[in-house]
Each structure stands twice: as C-alpha cells, then as structure tokens.
Amino acid sequence: MKPMTKVSICIYLIGTVSQSSMASEYHFGGFLKANARYVDGNIAFQDSWTGGGSVTDSAKRSQFSAAESRFNAGITHGDVYGFAEIDFSGSAQGNPAFSNSYSPRLRHAYINYQDFTVGQTWSTMVNTSAFAETADLGGPLVGQAMVRQALVRYSTESWQFALENPYTYGTQAGSTNADKKWVDTSNDYVPDAVIRFNQKGDWGNVSVASLLRYLDPQGTAQFGAGVSLAAKLKTVGKDDIRLQLHYGNLGRYVGTDAARDMVSGEIETTTSAMFAYRHFWTERTRSSLFYGHTITEQEQSNRFHAGVNLFTNLTPALELGFEIGRYQIDDGLSPYEDIPAPQGASNYAQMSLQFHI
Template sequence: MKTSNKSLLVAGILAASSQANAGFEIKITDKDSLTFGGYIKLDARYVDGNVNSITNDYWVGAGNVGDISRFSFRATETRFNTKYVHGDITGFIEMDFHGGGGNEIVSNSSNPRIRHAFIKYKDFLVGQTWSTFVNTSALAEAADFAGPLNSVAFIRQGQIRYTYGGLQVAIENPESDRGDSSQDSVPDVIAKYTFSGDWGNVTVAGLARQLNTVGGNSESAFGYGIAGKVKTFGRDDIRFQFHGGETGRYVGVVAARDLVGEEVEESTSFMVAYRHFWVDDYRTNVFYGKTTTDVADAKRIHWGINIFNNFTKQLSWGFEVGNFEQKDSNADSDYAQFSVKYVL
C-alpha cells in the first residue's frame, strides 16, 4: 500500500472514532473501501409457563416441556461485521456471540460464531449467507430475535448463487436432517424471483432436494414459499410469509424436520406482522406465526406485540410481550422482554 493510502486509512479511523455513530466506511482508493458495522444489544427476559425454548435465549420452533419461571440477562445477540470492496469484488464477514461455551456462574462468557462469510463478484456469490430461499425483509421487527421463527424461512449456509435481475438461482449445502447426512451427495437447488417497487417487494421461491434416510433410502423433497413486505399507510408496513410442501429445515427453525423416520415431513407455515408508527420515534409491531406438520403432527404458534423507541438514530429500546405454544405437547409459556440496542 502506498504511503498516501496508509494516511487515508489512519485518517478515516481517527475521524470515525470521534463520531457518535461508530459505523463507518473508510475509502482507501477510488476502488477500495472498508466498512465496519454491527450492533450491541442487551436483552432482559422473563419466561413463565411449561415450555422453554431449546436455546434458553429466544424462541425457535420447538421447546423443552417443563415448568419454568426464569429471568435472565444476555448480550449474545451483539454482532460485528466488516465489508471489503475492491472494484467489482466484495467480501463480507459477520459474527455474533450465540456460539455458547460460557457459564452464568463467573464470567458469562460466550464464544463468537460465524454468521456470514461470502465473496460477491458481479452477479455471482459464493460463501455462507442467507439461503436464497429466505426473504429477510419479510421478517418481523421484534425484541425476541426476529420474532416468530417457528413459522418463517430462516437459514444461513454455504452456497453458489447467480443473480439476473429479479431472478436468483443457487445450489446450496445439502443436509438430511434426522437422516443419513453422510450420503448427501446432491446439493439443494433453489430458485427465487423478486417483484419490487416503491410499494415494497414480494418473492416467490421454490426448493428441490434429495434426502437420505437412516434406512438407506433416497427421497425427493420439494417446497415453495411466498414472502414480502408491503407499504400500507404513511410509514406503516405489513410483512408476511407462507410456505408449504416439504420445506423441512428451511422453515420454522426445527418446528418441522426433514425426515420423520423413513418419511419426508410435509408442513404448512404462515406468518403475518404489522408495523405501525405512532410518531417518528415510536412504533409498534404485532405478529403471529404458525406451523403445522403432517407426519409428526406438530403444531407451533408464536404471537407477540411490542413497542420500540429511538432515543437517537443509533440508540433504541423496546419492550415486548407474547406467547409461545407447543400444542402437540399441550404446553405454552408467556414471556416479557426488554431490549436496548446501539447500532454501530
């Protein structure tokens, strides 16, 4: 790197560190830049009932049945990322602290884990990021880590993706959940088309996989999804997702599994969320998500309502109440969560 470029880098770091907003971009040359971002988040959470999330920190698609009355603090959703741009090439890395490995006796330490690590060159992307099946803009705004995960497409994995306008096609990492993954020799194939405009966006996606059972059989699996975020009145919007077929691990975060014994699981999932702005700095989200499965006969429901306020553009707080119900186990729990987030 030339001396002048080094000077630009140092000057950019010094200038960014003196600002309240710690997220910044450093221009190294006309074609080269570094961007640093992420957020710091504290969650205070109380759960009362007879089912607890298998993560203990936020609701997913399944829980452990048993009486619970638990209050906890955590900061593990905190994350940081770095983007490297050189002309047509972009590299992106993001990590959070949901990796576990800590304890609540002395240190409350937690291991960092990788969320995203990909390279993008023109219309091609290679690496780990959100599956092409996912529409992240259709996720609810929630204090409880993306809201009703029991009913939405939510998965990150390694892939090779090509984008042509609104069309995306990809081959992605195969995994026969609750099957014999050592025989997964055919990548998952996904195609998605995005319709977008000033009104918002809607995506239509299809999924084809080969699943391998413990008994040595190979089964085909096909699924589909429709998801979107549409503006309504003023700054309000509605977000929705509907998924059907044999989506398995792609939808619901273990609400449905790929295989139940030697059978491919078929599921139906839907989610709807409405966001309303009371004034510029206050907004409320109401959401509801449900997944049902045919083979295991699972039924998982999660609803919630919250309020968020921005002290500044970067600093906000939120409070949420809701309920997670595992009807197939005749169990449910109420929860309340208070969150403070500082966006870098």
C-alpha cells in the same frame, strides 16, 4: 431491526500497478444489544423462541444478556465484495458461573463477484425484508424461513438460481421418541436447488421461491419440493405488512426446528405462515403485532408464537424496545411416537436496548 449505520474507511495500496486498481474500501457495522427477559409457563426457557422447545412441569426464569451483540465487516475491491459477520448467540461456552464469556458465532462469510455470490449467507429461500421487527431475536421463527448456509448463487434483476448445502435433518425408519435414530448425513451428496423470483416497487416487494431436494439417507432415495411466498407491503404512512407463506417438503428451511426433513424414514410435509403489522405512532415510535405458526403432517407438530411490542428511538442510533408474547406447543399424537404428544405454553416479557454502530 433498524438499518445499521456504517463506518467506512478507504485504504489505498500503492504498488507497481495503478493506484485506482488497488483501492480497497472497508465498512464496519453491527450493534450492541442488551436484553432483559422473563419467561413463565411450562416450556423450557430459551434465549429466543425457536420452533423447537421442550415441555416441563414449570419454567419461570429471568435472564440479562448481551450475547446478541453483532459485528460485521465488508471489503470492496473493484468488482469484488466480501462480507463477514459474527455474534455470540447460542454459545455453549459462557455461563453466569464463569463470567458469561461467550464464544463468537459465524453468521455470514461470503464473496460477491459480478452476479455471483459464493460462501455462507442467507439461503435463497429467505426474504429478510419479511422479518418482523421484534425484541425476541429473529421474531416468530416458528413461521419463517430462517436458514444461513454455504451456497453458490447467480442473480439477475428479478431472478436468482442457487445450489445450496445439502443436509437431511430427521430420524431413520423405526425411530421413536424414546429411541431416536438420527439420519446419517454422510449420504447427503446432491445439493439443494432453489429458484426465486423477486418483484419490487414503491408499494414494497414480494418474492416467490421453490426448493427442489434429493434426500437419500440409508438409500431411501426420496425427492422433495416446496414453495415459499414472502412480502413486505407498504400501507398507510410509514406502516407496513410483512408476511410469509410456506408449503411442502421444506423441513429445516422453515420453522427453526419446528419441522424435520424426515420422520422415521418418511419425508415430512410442512405448512407455515407468518404475519406482522408494523404501525408508526410517531416518527420515532412504532409497534409490531406478529404471529407465526407451523404444522406438519408426519410428526403432527403444531406450534405458534405471537406477540406485540413497542420500540422508540432515544437517539438516531439508540433504540429501546419492550415486548410481550406467547409461545405454544399443541402437537398431535404422531404414529411414530410412543409417548403422549407435548402440550404446553410459556408467556414472556422482554426489554432490549440496542445501539447501532
């Protein structure tokens, strides 16, 4: 998405200490987004395609929505910076029968002080510059690292070291699709550790991250590890390539429900990739061609999302986008399942109008 225009208000509080030491600066931002979405196929309708989904006999639906609208506020006070952001996506409260009243969803709430970040924000595994520009919220999530969670992170110019919230997403030994026994997360007591190296220049940026995990549901005591490469690379003119490659015991960190951390008590191994090329037709008009794919070893998941779009800025703050694409599930037969593997696909078209605050 296009960077948000910020509105800043400086408020000076005068007390018994010096005025400069009490100065706070407030920043407000976000956007209003209106979507019109049409889906036709046999994967159940989703507001935006995640790496999950269920196969049905037929799924044909149109939906208009403004729930992706987003608001944020930042506060700077000396060396301390705080940031909070909400949107309304995924709310279970509203529906067309009850005035579409959606409840807020917390996206970010964190504090920066010197080289430390504490609170909820993007996982250190996530390089947001490598997200494709799409009308579908988040882009090809099935091939991306896309996690926000509570963490403690120390950053230097090139390195980041973090301890992040532990959580095991998956099923217990002996679990089947007909009788899913979800992992007891009360035994998640060792934080996930992430180390990341960043490099940037006039050519763009690249990051390499590694994840170390200790998963101990039901006392199984299994260690997991994974690696991630993400980059945004400038090409001709204003064009760029955005890519992500992920491999290992990444589970919930990659694919947004395409992969679990554990399947029937066994740690999962995931291979994921995302590629997008953005081309500028004019100064105001551009297109992105994108593709995301995840496969897993234990559960035999095999899912992809591909699409192409056209965006144009009607004004510097108002952009109109149109996108067509396809989301497909081609799962193989897992040894832990007792029913046929899901197979299906849905095509979609989406128009969005976005006003940056």
